[in-house]
Amino acid sequence: MKNITFATIALAALVQTALAAGKCGTQTCSQSTPCCVGGYCNSNAQYCMPILCEAANSFSPSSCWNTAHCVKSNVAFGSPNAFAQIADYDGNPADAAFVSQFEPSNAKVVNGELQMALVKQNNGAGFGATVIGTRAFQYGTVTAVMRSGCASGGVVSSFIIRNEKVGDEIDFEFVGADTATVQSNYYWHNQLDYTKMVKSPALSDTTLNYHTYQIQWTPDQIVWLVNGNAFRTVKRSDTWDAAANTFKYPDSESYISVGIWDGGSGAKGTADWAGGAIQWNKQPFVAAVKSITIDCYYNGNETTYVPSGGNGGGSSSASSSTTASPTSTSSGSSSSGGDSGSGSSSSGGSSNGSSGSKTGSSASSKATSSASTRSSKSAHSSQSESDSSVDEDSGSDSPSSSEDSSTGNGAGSLAASFGVLASALLAAYVAL
Incomplete structure (x- = not known):
């Protein structure tokens, strides 16, 4: 019973961790659109360049492109x-x-x-x-x-x-x-x-x-x-x-x-x-x-x-x-x-x-x-984007490409998560 209880608790923790990983706003980024910026996922430079890419909210911390440093x-x-x-x-x-x-x-x-x-x-x-x-x-x-x-x-x-x-x-x-x-x-x-x-x-x-x-x-x-x-x-x-x-x-x-x-x-x-x-x-x-x-x-x-x-x-x-x-x-x-x-x-x-x-x-x-x-x-506070309204409306429209891919992204990540969970569950039963 102790083993079953321990396995159950461990599995529950794993489920919670997997479902929370890579959350980009209301979406979950997928391997095909791995980079998160402002709640949206995509795979292009606007999203993956390190200047904006949110590593903690992307498909994985390595999804964001590496930072290229100064060269004269x-x-x-x-x-x-x-x-x-x-x-x-x-x-x-x-x-x-x-x-x-x-x-x-x-x-x-x-x-x-x-x-x-x-x-x-x-x-x-x-x-x-x-x-x-x-x-x-x-x-x-x-x-x-x-x-x-x-x-x-x-x-x-x-x-x-x-x-x-x-x-x-x-x-x-x-x-x-x-x-x-x-x-x-x-x-x-x-x-x-x-x-x-x-x-x-x-x-x-x-x-x-x-x-x-x-x-x-x-x-x-x-x-x-x-x-x-x-x-x-x-x-x-x-x-x-x-x-x-x-x-x-x-x-x-x-x-x-x-x-x-x-x-x-x-x-x-x-x-x-x-x-x-x-x-x-x-x-x-x-x-x-x-x-x-x-x-x-x-x-x-x-x-x-x-x-x-x-x-x-x-x-x-x-x-x-x-x-x-x-x-x-x-x-x-x-x-x-x-x-x-x-x-x-x-x-x-x-x-x-x-x-x-x-x-x-x-x-x-x-x-x-x-x-x-x-x-x-x-x-910033003003010029760029919102320059006209960045600060004020802070509301740039969301990228359509990101939105279109969000459903697929979430499904892909969930599938991967459940795959990991299934493996963990099997390992837990074997251990018992």
């Missing part, structure tokens, strides 16, 4: 392997240094430069673009030669370093309300303090002229430069929060992105910051990037920094890691914005393409790329 590079967008549409990306960063995060895509390479457009949708809001790096980046120098697409109030362009899951961000943001400066800001763990925004000195029209924007990020400080001239420095030591007993300094491995989105359709604070509703008679709105240069802090290839004792400070160490081939792919992005009525921005990379509340950052289209959209929304 000079990405000229007229060269091969610089850019790919996300639908064509299979997880190998050697094939594409940057990918367009959303579909339909408003990003493409034209005449040797990356062009990202903001276009008007039937509902009157704009749908933009976010292009994100395929390698994670933690400390170093990132330089973008670009011009903004902010030829009207309401249009926002961005150049950002962001960890969508943690909420750390360092950014440059351009708003149509002011084409003679660029704004700088940083955020820690999604604490969106727009009062920390600092503008650059006066520049020649950022929509007509290419300027060189650079972020130097080390464990000790962040420096923002335009055309080689530093105009802002934030030291880690100055971010100490005694009440929280921590440095509120962005230090998590992140992703580099550039984008354009509709801030004028967002909440009032975001719209005011961006310059009001977009004047569509001033189209086209196209942000263009000639090159992005990445210099890894640890000089090398695939290195990752792990803060000693977490975010709290102390010495740091660099550990080398080899990137394994990915098993699937995902999307990623960052975003930002300037909601909260203050008008500064908050994040900027992953957005869908639509309008803007400061939570997503680049373009927001709430409809086609729900996985990316969803994640960017929650992470």
